[in-house]
Amino acid sequence: MARPSSPIHVAIFILCSSTLQSALPTTGLLSPPHRGARPPMVLPLILSPPNSSRASPYSRRRHLQGSVKPNARMSLHDDLLLNGYYTTRLWIGTPPQKFSLIVDTGSTVTYVPCSNCDQCGKHQDPQFRPEESSTYQPVKCNIDCNCDDNRGQCVYERQYAEMSSSSGVLGEDLISFGNLSELPPQRSVFGCENLETGDLYSQHADGIMGLGRGDLSIVDQLVGKGVISDSFSLCYGGMEIGGGAMVLGGMSLPSDMVFSYSDPVRSPYYNIDLKELHVGGKPLSLSPDIFDGKYGSVLDSGTTYAYLPEEAFLAFKEAIMKEVQSLKKIRGPDPNYNDICFSSVGRNTSQLSSSFPAVDMVFGNGQKLTLSPENYLFRHSKVQGAYCLGIFQNGKDPTTLLGGIIVRNMLVTYDREHSKIGFWKTNCSELWERLHLSSPSPTLPPTSNTTANQTNHLAPSSVPMPPEVDSPETQIGQITFDMFTSMNVSELKPLSVELAQFIAHQLDVNITQVHLLGVTAKVNGSLIKWAVLPVSPGKSISNSSAMEIISRLSENLVQLPETFGSYRFTEWHVEPPETRTWWQKHYQLVIVATAVTLLVGLSASGVWLLWRQRQKTFNAYKPVDTIFPEQELQPL
CATH class of the missing domain: 2.40.70.10 (Acid Proteases)
Incomplete structure (x- = not known):
């Protein structure tokens, strides 16, 4: 069967300024369905007229030439063929709210789901809450935008041929670029979704980071403010290791580029x-x-x-x-x-x-x-x-x-x-x-008590630590995280112990601290859930150790042999220690002791057989029974 032909699908954009649509044959902006669904290329039917706002950014760029500007250095996450896209992390508002956004050079608007969204799916992070940001302002109606007369606010709307859509209002707030960036938080315009349909509704990532040409592009906005030079860079991971790096602004480039x-x-x-x-x-x-x-x-x-x-x-x-x-x-x-x-x-x-x-x-x-x-x-x-x-x-x-x-x-x-x-x-x-570059001084998004020009310092991680890690009073009982690998369950079974050993080594913890919680089969691989426990039962993980572990996971510093295929680490969480009573902790031991007493009359061989069966039950490698088909992106 041949792939479908490639007609230009109708894609309508109603935005405050012109918007670029990503051409996405097999992946792109949306939550991925089946791996085999490789739809044709989708481009906008109607492009911006010559006098549109698309041309305006070029008239503002001359003052940037020859100047030295800071840049926003960020990490890329996920994997191109396993997810169908790469994401980066942005923080919006004061105090900052985190979002995982698909990096897209074919789109201009950056948008996230809003808390008042009438129809938004369940994504990776909580929805944006404008009412909780002290620095949020709606973009009021003006001559250059489509206006919601009832709200008196600029709106955007995107409609796509396969009935997917995104629409909402335009707002302005502080956008922060992570702890590796030397660029402080900047006020920027973004889309606040109040309706999404189709594949947009089901995607795992929260939204889109538009890097295309146009006034709403995050790049054009930063260039227009004169805070970065008119350049950005992307570096995608390879076949073995996903993730990568991203820079908004100029950087020192190799001579043989x-x-x-x-x-x-x-x-x-x-x-x-x-x-x-x-x-x-x-x-x-x-x-x-x-x-x-x-x-x-x-x-x-x-x-x-x-x-x-x-x-x-x-x-x-x-x-x-x-x-x-x-x-x-x-x-x-x-x-x-x-x-x-x-x-x-x-x-x-x-x-x-x-x-x-x-x-x-x-x-x-x-x-x-x-x-x-x-x-x-x-x-x-x-x-x-x-x-x-x-x-x-x-x-x-x-x-x-x-x-x-x-x-x-x-x-x-x-x-x-x-x-x-x-x-x-x-x-x-x-x-x-x-590139022989040292990491820039890490900066954090401002808290409610700081301004855009103030920065805090933290460990060199591109994502803030969970609040539990930042608080020295908090006791950390375990750290859980997910690992997606291109290997299937049958391939993983004989390598599970070896894989745990490599992860322990890469996280600089004892092998006894790494526990496999479960495996879910996917169409394109397997999803493994892991936990890192304290060295001894009843103890806790130090905040510094937890920070180091999460930093290694978030910065893609855990590198495994080719034996384990393509992989990525996601969804790390910090959990407090157990607070169970003595009976809750030891009831199984009491039950076992009682059972042994009742079975004292059994023959030694009978007891040995029972013990072997228990060992087999406790130690057997079992995948999770529920199998969810891995999805792949559809184009907008």
């Missing part, structure tokens, strides 16, 4: 001047114009895979097949699609280059970006050691759409001031070390 011209007038999206593709050092017989159709070659963080025009895809596919003739071709993980997959490659991704060719992207300036196999392959979810092509045909649409898979383990700098985009192949989990 490869650049492509990016025409801000060519299309409303971030585009590159792609002219040629080489496979195994051999150029494809294609006209350079093939990559300039419609919207050109679009680079979009909200898209998972890459999509080429028909002629370019067929040439690319043929070239790849010639280079891998010795590999066995197998069926893809989803029978609904004719995925091109190969077996007997091995789980070690470092060996992929010995089986698959390098792919070069040649830009109009003659510079060449070399892609390794992890930049165009994804793991087969049902066959170990098998991989599939992550580049597909974009139906009959002539647009070249380059999603996140293309830039795995690659620093991508969107230098909007100089109309260019830079690429630098690197290990994104070690980005700061590879």
